[in-house]
Amino acid sequence: MITENQIHSLAKRWEIDQITVMREYLQILFLFYLYAQRKSDKIFFKGGTAIRFLFGSFRFSEDLDFTGTLESDEIIGLFNNACSDLNREIPAVEMENFKKKRNSIVSRIRYTPKPDTYPLGIHLEISIRERPITKAASHIETLLPVSPYPVVTHLESEEIMAEKIRALLKRAKGRDLFDLWYLLTKEVKLNWDMVKKKMEFYNDAATLTDLVSAVKAFNQKKLFDDLAKFLPRAQRKTIPGLKENILEKLGRFAVT
Template structure:
């Protein structure tokens, strides 16, 4: 099976289901202990053009509470989706991610009016006791991207729902951790760093970056050294940069309109490499030291 390309119809359906799910999740009292983060938070609340398929959250709740909470939301989420799309088959399922302090859930819907199934993924990470990332309380319907969907009749949401959303600086530090920790480099993380530095004018904060490495129950493990990102920017013709360009193209082509992708391809994604390289160069200059963190030993030479 080939890599999926940007599919505007599929994306619109998924985004509508995201908004319905967000609205219902934060309708419960448990919502005060849940914080929305990640690429989809950038999309809805900070103007990122990149589609994101996941709803990412951090929480101080006991992870054992989440299945019960999600099951209790199924009826209202299903009703909201069917009010939007008409009759169809709905499921909400969840599973342990196989590591302590995390849970994944899936909301799936197959409409009788159109072919195919729309799926969104929810991911929850447990915060360490006493840890709390910077956050803002935002009225869902007042966010410009959400308001546009409501005004144009693409989604029906009652007003007044308040969402806990990580600050941009916190999302930025999450992306830094993700780039260091993911086994496989994802173009979406690199793109989001570029978007936040160039559009939102966010600068790396060594204090936030260090704090983020210690914020979750699941311990941070090092998949790649921070020095690799300045090296990619300095040597755009090298083999590693070529591999990274392939990964960026393969990953982002599912999440960004073809016209935007063509503009990014024109420069070989160099502005993205430069923004990421500058970010890690500043962190290293400010004293980022990952000595003592366990490294993933998968034969790629990432151990230090």
Template sequence: MLTRNDLIEYGETTGFNLGQIEKDYIQHMFLINLYRRIGNELVFKGGTALQKCYGLNRFSEDLDFALFKIISFDEVINRTIKGMNLFGCEADFKKLKEDEIAISFQIRARGPLYDGREKSLTYIRIEISKREKILLPVLKKDVVPIYRDLPPYLISVMNPSEIMAEKVRAIITRDRARDIYDLYFLLRKKIKTGIGLIEEKLLYYNVEFDIDTFLISVERKEKLWYNELNQLIPNVPDFQVVKKEIESWMRKQKQE
């Protein structure tokens, strides 16, 4: 495992603060050990998938997955934790909740910044959706961590067009500015999605898609924009510029 001084070297490369660099490092360590033990049973998705697999330049806290094939969650997570221990990172986990819809775990790790105090532990939340359908072909991506002691690894990740549809859904169903930033990132990468896919994703919440409702939901995030994103990215873009591009894209979707 790297040391505190090692992590400091990656500050300029990542744009993250030291605590975020540590969490990013441990996220990679978890994913390496997880995907050594499974194939496409769990499909990586969400903001951290965009950051690890598609080049999103913002820090992301949680690891989100969709269940593709039935597995023994406790056994897989336990074996993953044992693998992290072999990397020199002492870790354990606890199940936070489980129902017919989802399961969540919390990983607790003694990373490079651990100094013996409880508050210096690193916590990573794992969310697994058990019932949501995966609608587009799952992709296999080679991930090459920047950290010199971590090997490349192969990961099963959600198609970016499907992540994009889920980001539109997230903008409608919750109030987080990061969802707008992630959608903006995907638009600038020329990723495409369609109204039909968005509507399919909203069925999970029994919500009908309406463009005006979506645009109102975008507008509502302005009050959260700077304070939230200032903690996640080095340079926060102007909200009005981002909103204009998203509105233009969505109105074109309506015409198609």
């Protein structure tokens, strides 16, 4: 179990609040227990938290996102088992009941260290209709006191980028803009054929021009309000120039 001193030290080092440090600790521990189970290789880690844990992004997150290729009940069983294992290590952790939607199942991990405190939450969402295009397995390296490191099955970076572009076109959150920018800075290939496949799942289509328009149209205040709390203090001053930086990089990357 992480100590208060360790939380304080990492919060200072990462220039973020202590609640965010504790949330990340719980996220990584949960992933450890999830991927220790048989059939967990059918659960594909993805999204902004995957970008942070696997590709070094400095944006923190309150979510864990996945694509699952098992039946819904099997997926729910794996997640409940992981939470039960986590609860034995940290008794104040519990899982809310899963809700089944058309294309996903969702839940929430709650951590309530004291009865009179507001619970720390981790939103869980598992896509269940869409099939992954890519597959990889990697360690999650961390400064947090988690050993051994989790080994997670995940989408490759190109596919994560394609899903981020789809998210940006469909729901428009500031964190998606940041994640796209970060992947572009890492020279992840912008594979438009993959973007097309992701859009086709929702019977939709998009062009690079549509993406550029979405970036330009994104409200600057909304961008700051959504993103600032997830960034280290020193990085928040870069938010005003984020859209311009993305547009510059989109102009240089070849679309394939």
